[in-house]
Amino acid sequence: MSLIQEDRLERAAIPALPGPSLAGVEDYLALLKPRVMSLVVVTALTGIVAAPHGIHPVLAAISLLCIAIGAGASGALNMWWDADIDAVMARTANRPVPSGRVTPGEALGFGATLSAGSVLMLGLTANWLAAGLLAFTIFFYVVIYTMWLKRWTPQNIVIGGLAGAMPPMVGWAAATGSVSLASAVLVAIIFMWTPPHFWALALVKSDDYRRAGVPMLPCVAGPDETRRQILLYAIALAPLGVAPAFIGLGGPAYLAVSVGVGLVFVQRAWVVWRVREGDAARRAAMGLFGFSLLHLFALFFTLLAEKALGVAALPDLLGGWM
């Protein structure tokens, strides 16, 4: 017998059954963290396209879909586990689970189903190395970052950032069946980019994090130390961002763009380090946060554009000079 007959839910028969769900399709889409997914799509696509030998475009598109859904699934599992934190932070209080539109069980079921489905589908579509890397990425984000590091150490987003950095390597593995130094460099760029990106936001939202009990660096080590570390990471990121031009991934346009955005990133981090009081400090931090998104998209879009236009990599153009 169905639990639902016409417009009636038999709650009395199953007391544990929650009330009729108010969740709309948009709430389930929100569980997938679409803005994070867009970053994953761009970086994973770059991994697929930059790989030396590709797979059929249709299989590449399905692989990309699997990687994006896997990333979205880990976002849903993150929202399931972190609903208590999200509820007390202004930035996240309206997410589907803390707002009550989606129950924690629904988020768990949704995330777990999509996780398993995306990994299996990627294995069938591309290869099992890529599927294994996707499974590792989901596990790292949900278990290592969300369940363990996030509430335990101010290095949470440094180590946990590996999960967000993995998509180019998953894409590369989907295309080639292997991983390489070049794919590791793409991972390293996102890994090094993650701390200054999140700490710039945490500088502004530190009260939120403190209220939620999340040991973000500004809450534990103070804003000055956070500013110092943002600057150090920005300085380390600049040459790393240029590296793809010298290992056969990027061409002259990539070299120019990576040098340009890398220098602006350092300059903005310098401003954040120098301006420490009042509204100007807040503007500087949010400016760096906004620019960091532009910075990452610029690097990966340029790599994609060069591949699409058939621009040769810099070492090929310079021949024996490098």
Add this chain to the structure above:
Amino acid sequence: MADDDERGVVLTEEQKRRRRSRSLAIALALAALVCLFYLVTIFKMGANVANRAL
């Protein structure tokens, strides 16, 4: 009161609308999965899809 118990939980128009949209999304997702499995089969096997002993 007894009449309410008999009728159980009555969905509001908003709840009905959202349930309908969820059902449609599930149907579309299932249809998309069918297409995906078909495409993967065809593009993985290529010409071999028709290569079998009679």
